[in-house]
Amino acid sequence: MRGYSGFGTAVILAPVYSLLWGPRAGVPIMLLMELLVSVQLLPGALKDADRRVVLPLGGAAALATPLGAWILFTADGESLRRFIGGFVLVFGLLLMSGWRYRGSRPLPLNLFVGTLAGLLKGSTGMSGPPVILYLLAGLEEAKRHRANLILFFATIAVVSVVPPLLGGLIDLPVLLRLAVLLPVMAISVPIGARLFHVIPERLYRPFAMAVLLGAGGLALFG
Template sequence: MSFDTAHLVAFAAAIVAGFVRGFTGFGSALIFMPLASAAFSPQLAAPVLLVTDFVMGIPLVVSALREVRWRTVLPAAIGAIITTPLGAHALAHGDPLILRWAISAIVLALLLLLVSGWRYHGEPRPVPSLGVGATAGFLGGFGQVSGPPVVAYWISGPDPTAIIRANLLCFFAVISLSSLAAYVWNGLYTGEVVDLFLVLAPGYAIALLIGAKVFRRTAGAAYRPFVYVVIAIAALTSMPLFDGVLR
């Protein structure tokens, strides 16, 4: 894949990922990570997405503070903080090709979890929340794909959609801070990360705000089929198997 094509692929992925993140509160990594990892490398894609998503998502997090229920978020956040460094270590020291296969496989597995319709029914409890958060933390540190376990756990609970979305936004803010520290510790932030961030951030930010505005206008109307198809396309087309075609 040429230099220009690589940046074009990453920019397009950032726009779609930003819109989905703004609308649903999650899902950006499931779209961005496979494609950006194919265009560059997982070790570059993950820290770029982390800083882009965190910085550009601050307005969404601030607005979510009015509705978040911390008694639901905190146990999962504690579990995530514990395991995020383990995932970050695996990312920093893994072979890029193996990491790409792993990220594509994990994204597809998490997509199957979402598509299956399995949901945890009932009030989230501290111990299960800690375990779900720990799983999400490792996946977040490894490839910024922490969303699906928490979504499957929370989405069928007693809280309305707006509160679930607020809980997700605040949980991801906490896990992002943990990932940021772990990535810095593992030396993943370089000048190349800053350069790519400056290229992708404007498109991601605009798409994020548009997605959030669409959410407010539709009150969370059905969006899952569209998001699932986009995630599947991103994961499948970015597999190393297709490098001869796409690169």
């Protein structure tokens, strides 16, 4: 999903990993994977991204991410896991409904959406939902949408791993799990990127929505 559409890593992995290991272990693993995937995809997306819109979003998100991380450190793990699952379910249903923000993109609104995304990134590992609903509203072609999302995620990827690292959440078990999971992701991302040029979006979207709803339901009710 990430290689194909430019998003999907966090909204699938955050609820699943939180269910398996709890948010304080699952979210750092997902953040590290997000960082490495962003490095993999960014060079090919830079030329197509709209930096005027994306960089204010990413800057505001980067500043708000540490505050969101405070929630990750202090919130009850079970409650946070269920919030992650419910949030992914709502996001998946919104995508299925076809709803998007249809207004203009002035700088104050860019900063507000970026701040909201940063708070979510730090606390749940998921910055994508508000930004995806916001950016996918435009009339740009799919290639521009995908590049914008890749650039946004890359701008906050480094900042997002700093609070868990300083807070001691990135320990040996996290690194061992990362070592097992990362090669699978590294192989899958370029396959998804190649499929972007082959598979029509009308075939991809139902599959992606089913995966989102399934992951959210597992974390919420599991």
